[in-house]
Amino acid sequence: STIELQDLVQLGKIGSGNSGTVLKTLHVPDSRIIAKKSIPVENKPLIKNQLIRELTIMQNVKTHENIVGFFGAFYTASTTNEIVILMEYMDCGSLDKIMSTYKSFVKRGSPDASENWFNELVLAKISFAVLNGLSYLYRDYKIIHRDIKPSNVLINSKGYVKICDFGVSKKLINSIADTFVGTSTYMSPERIQGSVYSTKGDVWSLGLMIVELVTGEFPLGGHSDTPEGILDLLQRIVNEPPPRLRQSPQHSREMVDFVNRCCVKDEQERSSLQELLCHDFVEKGRSQGDREFRHWCKRIKKRLKEDKMLQREENERAKLVK
Ligand code: ADP
Ligand code: MG
Numbered sequence: 001s002t003i004e005l006q007d008l009v010q011l012g013k014i015g016s017g018n019s020g021t022v023l024k025t026l027h028v029p030d031s032r033i034i035a036k037k038s039i040p041v042e043n044k045p046l047i048k049n050q051l052i053r054e055l056t057i058m059q060n061v062k063t064h065e066n067i068v069g070f071f072g073a074f075y076t077a078s079t080t081n082e083i084v085i086l087m088e089y090m091d092c093g094s095l096d097k098i099m100s101t102y103k104s105f106v107k108r109g110s111p112d113a114s115e116n117w118f119n120e121l122v123l124a125k126i127s128f129a130v131l132n133g134l135s136y137l138y139r140d141y142k143i144i145h146r147d148i149k150p151s152n153v154l155i156n157s158k159g160y161v162k163i164c165d166f167g168v169s170k171k172l173i174n175s176i177a178d179t180f181v182g183t184s185t186y187m188s189p190e191r192i193q194g195s196v197y198s199t200k201g202d203v204w205s206l207g208l209m210i211v212e213l214v215t216g217e218f219p220l221g222g223h224s225d226t227p228e229g230i231l232d233l234l235q236r237i238v239n240e241p242p243p244r245l246r247q248s249p250q251h252s253r254e255m256v257d258f259v260n261r262c263c264v265k266d267e268q269e270r271s272s273l274q275e276l277l278c279h280d281f282v283e284k285g286r287s288q289g290d291r292e293f294r295h296w297c298k299r300i301k302k303r304l305k306e307d308k309m310l311q312r313e314e315n316e317r318a319k320l321v322k
Helices: 045-060 095-107 120-141 170-176 199-215 227-239 253-262 273-277 280-287 290-321
Strands: 008-016 021-027 032-040 070-076 082-088 153-155 161-163
Touching: 008 032, 045 070, 045 082, 095 153, 095 199, 095 290, 120 153, 120 161, 120 199, 120 253, 120 273, 120 280, 120 290, 199 253, 199 273, 253 273, 253 280
Parallel strands: none
Antiparallel strands: 008 021, 021 032, 032 082, 070 082, 153 161
16 A cells, blocks of 8 residues: 555644654544654655665565554655655654653653653664564665664554664765754764774664763763754764763672663674664563553653644743743
């Protein structure tokens, strides 16, 4: 069942990143919600053709429980030059969104934020899902993700964790927009230094992401969006010791060991996807706490809604004051 653009009605904006904008849409013929991502592209045949070729690779990826469903890609040549990607809508959003919602609950002093929402069961579920998705993409399609970060890990209220935005090469993305601006970078040291990129680069990114979810901060320190600030961060990734987690009453030995195997600067010494899939922490994420996790996802969805409402009220009030 292919979806046609003309059958989609826009319901609202979900978010926008470096490369484009994501809208929440309704597919009218079967009343299904679909996420529609638009990426403006330069009107150069070479870039367009390559992009379309890469998108057809995505089209061939068969459904997997840890990969966001793909419903098609279009190139709209009419008034605007853009690539449109249709994908499964994930109703609990991305990890960065959940993280910022948690922070706004903390700021409001909500009792709901008395402890970090990203407890170890949740982190184990996320770790397993990301590794399992990555290993599927590589095993069956030789696709390396290359852009694992909180905004590319999505959750839905049925209790699924899925990765999205893989496969499109960075060279092309760079031709679309400056990828560094506005994001913390999850790139591995070897990638920054221009070595061959393997799936272990994604392992590094996953490690950083888990540390960020545990501590609430991007582990390698912030950076300003100036070229100097970005260069400074890249230099820190290459030259400074990697982030570590220390064992404590809050952090189990298994989780600390898992993270510290991901955050290894030397690619050779870093664990592989397959090794990590056998790790105790990840095994826990695979086999335990399904009911509890589903419950967690439902709760997250409620909290996202609540946060959105409160934010709207705040905006209204601010307008009245003016
Ligand atoms: P980035 O990943 O760099 O933030 P994107 O354009 O890929 O930029 O996505 C923008 C935002 O839209 C993401 O941060 C995420 O919160 C949200 N998003 C993307 N895809 C989906 C989806 N399929 N379902 C729900 N939310 C999504
Ligand atoms: Mg994204």
